[in-house]
Amino acid sequence: MTAPSPSAPAAVAETAARPSRPTMRALRALVGSRPAVAGLVVLGLVALVAILAPFVAPGDPLAMVARPFVRPGVSGAVPLGSDALGRDLFAGVVHGARASLVIGLAATVVGLLVGTLVGATAGYFGGRADLVLVRLIELFQTIPNFVLVVVMVAIVQPTIVTITLAIGIVSWPPVARLVRAEFRALGARDFVLAARAAGCGDLHMMLREILPNALPPVISTASVMVASAILMESALSFLGMGDPNLVSWGAMVGAGRDSLRSAWHVSAVPGLAIVVVVLALNFVGEGLEEAFDPRRTGERR
Amino acid sequence: MTRAPLLLVDGLSVAFPTATPVRDVGFTVGEGETVALVGESGSGKSLVASSLLRLLPAGGRIVGGAVRFEGTDVTRSTEAELTHLRGRRIAMVFQEPATALDPVMTIGRQVAEVIEWHEGASRRAARARAIELLDLVRLPDPSRRVDSYPHELSGGQRQRVMIAMAIACRPKLVVADEPTTALDVTIQAQVLELLDRLRRELSMGVLLISHDLGVVGQWADRVVVLYAGRKLEELPAERLFDGARHPYTRGLLAASPRPSALGADGLLTEIPGQIDGADRLPGCPFSPRCALARPSCDDRMPDLVAVGPEHTVACPVAPRGGIADAVAVGR
Incomplete structure (x- = not known):
């Protein structure tokens, strides 16, 4: 090896291109997708409004501030109208965004944590652990999600924490299945064997070698999970099983139910907010899925 | 040593x-x-x-x-x-x-x-x-x-x-x-x-x-040299090309793409048959494909016998001589 290797010039040319993380490439692909960008913009605005809620709509959103059933666009004081008790619908939507986003995100985090833990354990170790955990996953999947959430919330006090946990608990099985499948597939790959041959322990293998490679499909699932968690919380509040001290879009839709024929806007305004946010999340999820798709980015995983 | x-x-x-x-x-x-x-x-x-x-x-x-x-x-x-x-x-x-x-x-x-x-x-x-x-x-x-x-x-x-x-x-x-x-x-x-x-x-x-x-x-x-999970021969690398004794090693050498490996018809020599199932044989796993096999080869795995410095062969019928003969074995 005294002569310089003939591949050296090619290598120098290659280095000229800036090094790109696989995740960075996926992000670039994501930014190239129009629905995903639109979704991200909408979500960013909603998040901003939720964070700034006390400034955007000062005061208690549950306070009666106007005549009941003011239609949207009639009064400057209540731009989106008022409900049966004269509460400002604009303030409700703004403050309701907090509840929806917080519960949606927190429940997804719970679902991801439990699902990843179960799926990774089952997929990595296989054998008896796999058998037991897969039965557990199937057990949860046979119970209708929403019914289980209703039962759990009915047993304990409906607070933001219990609702979040209940939604998280029903949303982990799909994640576990996904992660398990990824771990099984990746566990058989050469680089995992190579890491084992290099003397790495189980935890290192799971966290450092396999998990980062298993994440892309999990991330795209996560955004759809947030959407379904928001829907679930809305449904729960619509049925009157939400946190009574919390303004939430679902509770607002439910409150407008009785006057649907005379004042449909009371349900429609918060309903529209739910539709917009859920659609945005689905667009982002779809964009992420496409961005991570190796056939699209030309990268072989 | x-x-x-x-x-x-x-x-x-x-x-x-x-x-x-x-x-x-x-x-x-x-x-x-x-x-x-x-x-x-x-x-x-x-x-x-x-x-x-x-x-x-x-x-x-x-x-x-x-x-x-x-x-x-x-x-x-x-x-x-x-x-x-x-x-x-x-x-x-x-x-x-x-x-x-x-x-x-x-x-x-x-x-x-x-x-x-x-x-x-x-x-x-x-x-x-x-x-x-x-x-x-x-x-x-x-x-x-x-x-x-x-x-x-x-x-x-x-x-x-x-x-x-x-x-x-x-x-x-x-x-x-x-x-x-x-x-x-x-x-x-x-x-x-x-x-x-x-x-x-x-x-x-x-x-x-x-x-x-x-x-x-x-x-x-x-x-x-391994074949179907058995060690058939071990020898110093510098003796590989002219000193290999086992019919399988010779067959492999003869099947390597080199001018001397070409048969009379100008085609590359091959070892007939395939390795599948050979690991279940009680005797020498190579015997079904071996031109020199005797009935006794199938009875039990031949012992590894020293035939030279650092050179052992598990074949009782292993021929001596140079690579030229190996072509004949491979046929």
Whole structure:
């Protein structure tokens, strides 16, 4: 090896291109997708409004501030109208965004944590652990999600924490299945064997070698999970099983139910907010899925 | 010859629920020595390699024999002892560098993590060592390349990274499982040269697994020929081309694409038949394909008999003479 290797010039040319993380490439692909960008913009605005809620709509959103059933666009004081008790619908939507986003995100985090833990354990170790955990996953999947959430919330006090946990608990099985499948597939790959041959322990293998490679499909699932968690919380509040001290879009839709024929806007305004946010999340999820798709980015995983 | 060898494999057998693909294989690797395991696909050479680190595929078990490395029997080691052994005392280089590197981690991290893991080095120190190692394996521009991802490297460069990972903790033995099969011929020579240079500089033993007799004859000190999980012959590499005795070894040599391997009709010689099912035979696994087989070959596996210095053959009818006769055997 005294002569310089003939591949050296090619290598120098290659280095000229800036090094790109696989995740960075996926992000670039994501930014190239129009629905995903639109979704991200909408979500960013909603998040901003939720964070700034006390400034955007000062005061208690549950306070009666106007005549009941003011239609949207009639009064400057209540731009989106008022409900049966004269509460400002604009303030409700703004403050309701907090509840929806917080519960949606927190429940997804719970679902991801439990699902990843179960799926990774089952997929990595296989054998008896796999058998037991897969039965557990199937057990949860046979119970209708929403019914289980209703039962759990009915047993304990409906607070933001219990609702979040209940939604998280029903949303982990799909994640576990996904992660398990990824771990099984990746566990058989050469680089995992190579890491084992290099003397790495189980935890290192799971966290450092396999998990980062298993994440892309999990991330795209996560955004759809947030959407379904928001829907679930809305449904729960619509049925009157939400946190009574919390303004939430679902509770607002439910409150407008009785006057649907005379004042449909009371349900429609918060309903529209739910539709917009859920659609945005689905667009982002779809964009992420496409961005991570190796056939699209030309990268072989 | 009085010192105990670095690695002593003795009577190793590996079994799966439905088959016993490695039976009674034994060989040694000395310090600073390159020993080649040769055989076609399905001969069990990779299984022998993974047995050394107890990394057999699911369902596989070592059912007999011993693997002594620096005096300890690896087959009896606990999982904790193995973790200490793997990567630190025995390292492995895999066949396919494209898949044996983690696609979402920079090559620098991958090399550094081995060092952090085994030697408890700090992140910064490990990174500096990683750059040194990448330089040692002659990766161009190592201080910049250290932050590259595997897909940004060529096949030969990836294999250099694999080798850097393997030698990161200065192991005493490197097991190279077909390290150049996935590479171009020109890159092959560079990678083998690199391995050989590192073997000399770090006085490591190298177990080279290959089916390429040309590679083996050039780079190995001794050659162990496997067929259907049995060791058929062991001989010094420099005697491989003109001193091989076993009909199978001769058949392999005759089937290598070289001018002398061409038959009278100008076609490349081949060994008739196939290896499938040969691991279930009670006698010599090669006898169904052997032109010289006698009925007695099928009764029991012939013993390995010394026929020269460091040269043993498990064939009672092994002919003497040069490679010219091997063509006749292969026909």
